[in-house]
Amino acid sequence: MTDIDRQKTRPEKKTFVVLLSVTAILLLVVLTLLYVVPYYGLGAIHASLPWITGVVIGILGTGVVVALSLLIIVTLLGHDVPFSRKLRSFAVRSLLPLLVVVGRLIGLKKEEVQHAFVAVNNELVMAQCRNGRPPRSVLLLMPHCLQDQDCDVKITHRVEKCKRCGKCPIKGLLEIAEKYGVDLAVATGGTIARRIVLEKRPDLIIAVACERDLTSGIQDTTPLPVYGIFNERPFGPCLNTRVALERVESVLHEISSMNREAP
Ligand code: SF4
Numbered sequence: 001m002t003d004i005d006r007q008k009t010r011p012e013k014k015t016f017v018v019l020l021s022v023t024a025i026l027l028l029v030v031l032t033l034l035y036v037v038p039y040y041g042l043g044a045i046h047a048s049l050p051w052i053t054g055v056v057i058g059i060l061g062t063g064v065v066v067a068l069s070l071l072i073i074v075t076l077l078g079h080d081v082p083f084s085r086k087l088r089s090f091a092v093r094s095l096l097p098l099l100v101v102v103g104r105l106i107g108l109k110k111e112e113v114q115h116a117f118v119a120v121n122n123e124l125v126m127a128q129c130r131n132g133r134p135p136r137s138v139l140l141l142m143p144h145c146l147q148d149q150d151c152d153v154k155i156t157h158r159v160e161k162c163k164r165c166g167k168c169p170i171k172g173l174l175e176i177a178e179k180y181g182v183d184l185a186v187a188t189g190g191t192i193a194r195r196i197v198l199e200k201r202p203d204l205i206i207a208v209a210c211e212r213d214l215t216s217g218i219q220d221t222t223p224l225p226v227y228g229i230f231n232e233r234p235f236g237p238c239l240n241t242r243v244a245l246e247r248v249e250s251v252l253h254e255i256s257s258m259n260r261e262a263p
Pocket residue numbers: 147148151152153155162163164165166167168169170171
């Protein structure tokens with residue numbers, strides 16, 4: 001987690017912790033009801049069924065509390081925790097749809113949940129990089145809408161063709177990619193993005209996209225770690241979008257520091 005991100009993600013972390021806490025309470029209520037409601041009926045079928053059901057539901061309830069508590073700890077502390085890789089997969093694959101539903105129940109917009117989710121995903125990704133083997137190969141994966149709409153250079157297959165006129169963020173991204181020796185690719189959609197990822201097989205992806213594409217991209221590429229940055233849309237969706245280049249650079253700076261310090 002970079003210093004810039006640390007300052008920006010405090011409200012999102014709070015939102016995520018509230019969401020996780022409400023989700024944990026709701027899941028425990030549901031599990032308790034699942035045990036209590038059929039309790040007497042199960043006893044009539046076989047004397048052992050109520051306690052067998054109780055043990056199964058107890059294990060499930062403990063799993064829910066432990067997983068969500070670990071997620072809350074990593075969210076609040078920004079440190080790695082045991083099983084963080086599995087925890088990220090669980091959060092990305094199973095938890096996000098549930099959090100969107102719980103978010104609606106407590107009056108949060110879908111975008112607010114997605115921002116909170118990506119902020120915490122980024123915490124987990126950086127915690128893993130810090131405490132495991134730092135990523136050697138990094139891919140900057142950018143959406144096509146960053147390119148100036150009047151630019152007729154075809155950069156989707158070879159971004160190096162960009163003439164670096166500076167009308168859009170592609171010039172700055174190329175300079176950052178060269179400075180840190182990482183790959184830069186521009187994708188026109190999810191299918192192309194998946195193909196690029198399969199070709200490059202990076203250790204880490206730094207992806208820029210809108211809320212929908214970023215969250216679905218993170219889900220699609222799990223367990224591959226994706227550090228997500230939302231694009232800025234001063235002219236509306238999909239048109240001349242922007243990206244905070246200093247955020248991209250600060251993540252790469254942190255990764256290269258990790259690699260320098262790695263044994
Ligand atoms: S910076 Fe590159 S991609 Fe952007 S408008 Fe100029 S030539 Fe086109």
